[in-house]
Amino acid sequence: MTTNIVWHKHEVNKQTRAESLGQTPRVVWLTGLSGSGKSTLANLLEKKLHDEGKHTYLLDGDNIRHGLCGDLGFSDTDRVENIRRISEVAKLFVDSGVIVLTAFISPFKADRSFCRNLLGENEFVEVFVDTPLEVCEQRDPKGLYKKARNGDIKDFTGIDSAYEAPVNPEIHLEYRDESAEDTAERLYHLLAEKGLV
Ligand SMILES: Nc1ncnc2c1ncn2[C@@H]1O[C@H](COP(=O)(O)OS(=O)(=O)O)[C@@H](OP(=O)(O)O)[C@H]1O
Numbered sequence: 001m002t003t004n005i006v007w008h009k010h011e012v013n014k015q016t017r018a019e020s021l022g023q024t025p026r027v028v029w030l031t032g033l034s035g036s037g038k039s040t041l042a043n044l045l046e047k048k049l050h051d052e053g054k055h056t057y058l059l060d061g062d063n064i065r066h067g068l069c070g071d072l073g074f075s076d077t078d079r080v081e082n083i084r085r086i087s088e089v090a091k092l093f094v095d096s097g098v099i100v101l102t103a104f105i106s107p108f109k110a111d112r113s114f115c116r117n118l119l120g121e122n123e124f125v126e127v128f129v130d131t132p133l134e135v136c137e138q139r140d141p142k143g144l145y146k147k148a149r150n151g152d153i154k155d156f157t158g159i160d161s162a163y164e165a166p167v168n169p170e171i172h173l174e175y176r177d178e179s180a181e182d183t184a185e186r187l188y189h190l191l192a193e194k195g196l197v
């Protein structure tokens with residue numbers, strides 16, 4: 001629906017904003033099953049970056065679904081629309097010069113690719129939080145797996161809704177039986193090794 005709408009170029013742009021903030025804006029996109037640790041790790045990573053003086057913003061599934069995506073459920077179609085909106089918002093934040101962290105299941109490859117293609121080169125950093133289903137189910141921090149197994153929730157990712165694992169993510173965060181703080185530290189170093197934080 002972009003007929004008769006012309007894009008405005010502004011004097012102050014992504015580059016000038018990034019320069020004044022002294023950082024390279026990008027999106028660190030965490031994807032993984034419910035309970036894999038996305039929110040916990042994104043939160044710890046954001047704290048670390050914030051303490052370093054970086055300008056960050058964390059977009060978190062549970063929170064966004066209260067507002068911007070409050071009208072969406074968990075059918076495949078709604079999940080596609082959810083990730084489309086998040087991707088557009090993430091792009092705006094990147095344009096503002098900010099380092100964005102996202103914590104959404106984002107189960108479909110095509111939708112993660114959509115976000116990658118929306119952003120510039122090296123601006124989309126896919127992090128696969130690869131925690132096995134058995135571990136997520138055992139953690140079950142919100143009791144949702146139990147409800148899904150009992151049939152009280154339908155279309156639950158990993159149970160009766162698909163999760164398409166990333167094939168070539170920038171960061172593959174393999175599961176280890178360790179504290180969340182240790183995993184967050186490992187994530188930070190994996191990103192730093194590649195010059196992404
Ligand atoms: N059916 C079903 N499947 C998966 N998850 C469910 C479902 N119903 C509710 N929840 C809760 O919603 C959170 C996932 O929202 P997302 O926006 O990340 O999902 S998605 O990316 O659109 O697939 C997810 O949060 P996380 O556990 O933090 O991943 C759940 O708490």
Ligand SMILES: Nc1ncnc2c1ncn2[C@@H]1O[C@H](COP(=O)(O)OP(=O)(O)O)[C@@H](O)[C@H]1O
Nearest residue numbers: 034035036037038039040139141178179180183
């Ligand atoms: N190494 C770890 N990394 C991340 N979370 C962990 C780890 N070990 C235990 N946990 C716990 O697992 C749960 C993960 O939940 P959450 O971060 O909400 O996951 P998600 O956002 O992917 O649904 C939290 O209760 C967290 O404390």
